[in-house]
Amino acid sequence: MSVKVIIRRKYSKESERDLMQCIRQIREVVHTMSGYVSGEYLKAININDEITTISSWFSLEDWQAWIDSKERRTIQARIDELGVTSEYTIYRVIKTR
Numbered sequence: 001m002s003v004k005v006i007i008r009r010k011y012s013k014e015s016e017r018d019l020m021q022c023i024r025q026i027r028e029v030v031h032t033m034s035g036y037v038s039g040e041y042l043k044a045i046n047i048n049d050e051i052t053t054i055s056s057w058f059s060l061e062d063w064q065a066w067i068d069s070k071e072r073r074t075i076q077a078r079i080d081e082l083g084v085t086s087e088y089t090i091y092r093v094i095k096t097r
Contacts, residue, residue: 001059001060001092001093002037002056002057002058002059002092002093003056003057003059003060003063003090003091003092003093004054004055004056004057004090004091004093005053005054005055005056005057005063005088005089005090005091006052006053006054006088006089006091007052007053007055007086007087007088007089008050008051008052008086008087008089009050009051009052009053009079009084009085009086009087010049010050010084010085011049011050011051011082011083011084011085012049012083013048013049015082015083015084018078018082019051019079019082019084022075022078022079022082023041023051023053025075026072026075027039027041029071029072029075030055030066030072033062033065033066033069034062034065035057035058035059035061035062035063035065035066036055036056036057036062036066037055037056037057037058038055038056039053039054039055039056040053040054040055041053042054060090060092063090
């Protein structure tokens with residue numbers, strides 16, 4: 001079962017530069033993870049303090065391995081220190097035909 005994960009991050013203007021650096025670090029590491037398919041990063045036009053990530057994974061277990069990885073936890077700890085809130089929603093991909 002493939003999954004898509006939506007991560008909404010809310011941040012202060014002062015933390016934007018450091019947050020973007022953390023996101024670049026995530027991008028460098030995540031593509032090496034088994035089961036990672038793709039990722040997109042979206043900056044809201046009408047909301048100044050929000051960045052959304054949409055990532056695709058072959059399976060929920062692959063996503064869970066990434067969440068539990070030391071590399072991701074280290075970067076996420078830096079994001080948390082910036083006062084950024086991160087909200088995760090996991091979706092199962094369904095076929096409509």
